[in-house]
Amino acid sequence: MTITTAAAPRTALERLRWALTDAWTITGRDLAHWARQPAPLVVGVLFSVLMVLMFGYLFGGAISVPGGGDYREFLLPGMFALTMLFGIESTMIAVTTDAAKGVTDRFRSMPMAPSAVVVGRATADMLGSMLALAALIGCGLLVGWRWRGSTGDALLAVGLLLLLRFAVVWVGVYLGLLAKSPESVTAVQVLVWPVGFLSSVFVATATMPGWLGAVAQWNPLSATVSATRELFGNPGVGADGSWIAEHWLAMAVAWPLAIVAVFLPLSVRRYQRLRR
Amino acid sequence: MRPSNHHAVLAEGLRKRYSRTTALDGFDLAVAPGTVLGLLGPNGAGKTTAVRVLTTLLLPDGGRAEVAGFDVVRQAAQVRYHVGLVGQHAAVDEILGGRQNLVMFGRLYHLPAAVARRRADELLERFGLAGDADKPARLYSGGMRRRLDLAASLIVAPPVLFLDEPTTGLDPRGRNEVWQAIRALAAGGTTVLLTTQYLDEADQLATRISVIDRGRVIADGAPEELKSRVGGDQIDVVVRGDHDLPAATAVVGRVAGAQPEVDPGTRRVSAPVRDRVTALTEVVRALDDAGIGAEDIGLRRPTLDEVFLRLTGHHADQEVAA
Numbered sequence: 001m002t003i004t005t006a007a008a009p010r011t012a013l014e015r016l017r018w019a020l021t022d023a024w025t026i027t028g029r030d031l032a033h034w035a036r037q038p039a040p041l042v043v044g045v046l047f048s049v050l051m052v053l054m055f056g057y058l059f060g061g062a063i064s065v066p067g068g069g070d071y072r073e074f075l076l077p078g079m080f081a082l083t084m085l086f087g088i089e090s091t092m093i094a095v096t097t098d099a100a101k102g103v104t105d106r107f108r109s110m111p112m113a114p115s116a117v118v119v120g121r122a123t124a125d126m127l128g129s130m131l132a133l134a135a136l137i138g139c140g141l142l143v144g145w146r147w148r149g150s151t152g153d154a155l156l157a158v159g160l161l162l163l164l165r166f167a168v169v170w171v172g173v174y175l176g177l178l179a180k181s182p183e184s185v186t187a188v189q190v191l192v193w194p195v196g197f198l199s200s201v202f203v204a205t206a207t208m209p210g211w212l213g214a215v216a217q218w219n220p221l222s223a224t225v226s227a228t229r230e231l232f233g234n235p236g237v238g239a240d241g242s243w244i245a246e247h248w249l250a251m252a253v254a255w256p257l258a259i260v261a262v263f264l265p266l267s268v269r270r271y272q273r274l275r276r
Numbered sequence: 277m278r279p280s281n282h283h284a285v286l287a288e289g290l291r292k293r294y295s296r297t298t299a300l301d302g303f304d305l306a307v308a309p310g311t312v313l314g315l316l317g318p319n320g321a322g323k324t325t326a327v328r329v330l331t332t333l334l335l336p337d338g339g340r341a342e343v344a345g346f347d348v349v350r351q352a353a354q355v356r357y358h359v360g361l362v363g364q365h366a367a368v369d370e371i372l373g374g375r376q377n378l379v380m381f382g383r384l385y386h387l388p389a390a391v392a393r394r395r396a397d398e399l400l401e402r403f404g405l406a407g408d409a410d411k412p413a414r415l416y417s418g419g420m421r422r423r424l425d426l427a428a429s430l431i432v433a434p435p436v437l438f439l440d441e442p443t444t445g446l447d448p449r450g451r452n453e454v455w456q457a458i459r460a461l462a463a464g465g466t467t468v469l470l471t472t473q474y475l476d477e478a479d480q481l482a483t484r485i486s487v488i489d490r491g492r493v494i495a496d497g498a499p500e501e502l503k504s505r506v507g508g509d510q511i512d513v514v515v516r517g518d519h520d521l522p523a524a525t526a527v528v529g530r531v532a533g534a535q536p537e538v539d540p541g542t543r544r545v546s547a548p549v550r551d552r553v554t555a556l557t558e559v560v561r562a563l564d565d566a567g568i569g570a571e572d573i574g575l576r577r578p579t580l581d582e583v584f585l586r587l588t589g590h591h592a593d594q595e596v597a598a
Contacts, residue, residue: 032376106363
């Protein structure tokens with residue numbers, strides 16, 4: 001039996017429909033990965049839960065929250081944001097593995113929409129992170145974390161966290177395309193730690209030496225952490241009178257958008273340069 | 277519109293330079309539909325680059341190429357509808373099962389779900405993978421994975437199929453499996469361009485061979501043609517003792533009028549000869565006169581390795597310094 005495909009799309013609308021179908025096929029591929037190999041997803045969530053327990057119960061007693069308040073209430077928004085950052089690993093691993101196994105080349109030799117590979121990747125990663133976030137929120141509720149504000153504010157906070165993840169997707173795609181082998185992901189796995197620690201995830205930046213605190217405040221991660229602390233009504237946001245401390249919400253939107261604005265075009269360019 | 281063209285693959289003066297090396301340096305190729313063309317050359321000769329340019333994965337720096345009548349640069353999208361590519365890695369999703377892989381690729385060709393599933397089952401059957409259809413591809417043997425890769429390239433039965441060293445890294449059994457699959461495809465009329473550095477592979481599969489060296493095709497023709505073009509038969513003399521090798525080399529060289537190849541390991545001296553019978557008689561007589569004991573003397577067709585040596589001045593298994 002000889003099969004020929006449907007005729008190539010002619011109009012812009014048809015092309016868009018094809019691109020979306022392709023993207024969804026790629027997303028479906030990742031969902032099938034989870035069903036076949038749930039371990040990485042589960043381990044990722046368990047790791048975040050472990051961090052909550054470790055910092056919440058082991059170190060937490062020794063850490064005071066500026067302005068008072070429960071450390072675990074302080075910690076959870078930080079852990080939510082940090083989990084979004086950790087997502088960079090799964091994005092990068094997926095992108096570099098496809099390149100190393102020749103799957104990227106196969107996609108590129110097929111008549112599919114070039115955008116579909118990354119759009120599908122982004123969609124799958126966002127879905128995965130939603131699952132991870134939901135699991136971690138559940139864990140938070142178990143250790144006594146609550147949102148004290150309105151449900152609307154809480155949903156907005158979740159939205160900001162996913163926006164951060166969306167920005168991280170594009171950094172991951174770019175670094176993944178840049179990486180020569182899946183092994184180079186290890187470097188990023190190490191580097192996320194200083195980024196995580198040099199922020200307000202675990203401790204208030206006011207407790208750091210002045211200049212270091214300022215650097216930590218301007219860490220994009222801190223913007224999301226502080227904004228979600230505010231929105232969830234959790235303690236420790238602190239107002240030190242600096243400009244940024246007055247604009248957490250705006251910064252939690254601006255930083256991810258700025259990152260997307262830089263890394264999305266970089267990723268597209270990098271993908272096109274594979275032909276050179 | 278599809279331009280009329282009687283070549284399945286046509287390349288004219290393709291050039292491609294990487295930062296420090298020239299991969300393609302005036303690469304010309306014309307492949308008639310239905311041909312199995314073996315692109316034969318050592319590592320680094322430019323085979324993979326040629327395939328990547330022809331399958332739209334790489335932009336050439338110069339020259340032009342058409343596949344199935346479409347320009348690989350200006351009509352890349354159309355080219356992709358007409359080619360299948362089996363690269364050096366078995367490019368399948370290793371977490372998914374064989375069937376899942378084929379259905380996914382079918383969906384990416386925009387086959388309706390039911391058709392994609394039917395096509396997947398057909399291909400699994402045809403490539404002997406039906407029994408392992410739901411096993412993750414990472415548990416497949418090398419040969420099975422390559423067959424799945426081949427099946428994925430055939431979902432829409434492309435008229436032109438590119439195979440980049442399809443049997444590299446396979447054990448003899450896997451190699452045979454892939455060879456059989458390629459023969460079946462060729463019998464069905466698919467144009468196949470396969471690169472290989474295995475001389476016997478080209479000899480086994482190809483109806484035409486193009487020899488590539490340093491980024492350009494230096495010879496092409498049917499396998500038999502190529503062999504006869506570089507000098508007809510080959511005479512082999514195997515001497516009894518190592519001490520006879522230099523004298524035997526001199527004798528064979530004088531009769532053949534060419535510098536013989538000497539393999540000390542097997543104590544064999546080989547040289548191309550023009551007139552079979554005269555050469556044989558003369559060599560036997562000369563060896564006798566010189567008192568050299570021969571274990572074996574014979575005439576045979578040259579191997580492709582010898583063809584390569586004659587064409588390029590170096591063995592096919594020698595790396596070319598770029």
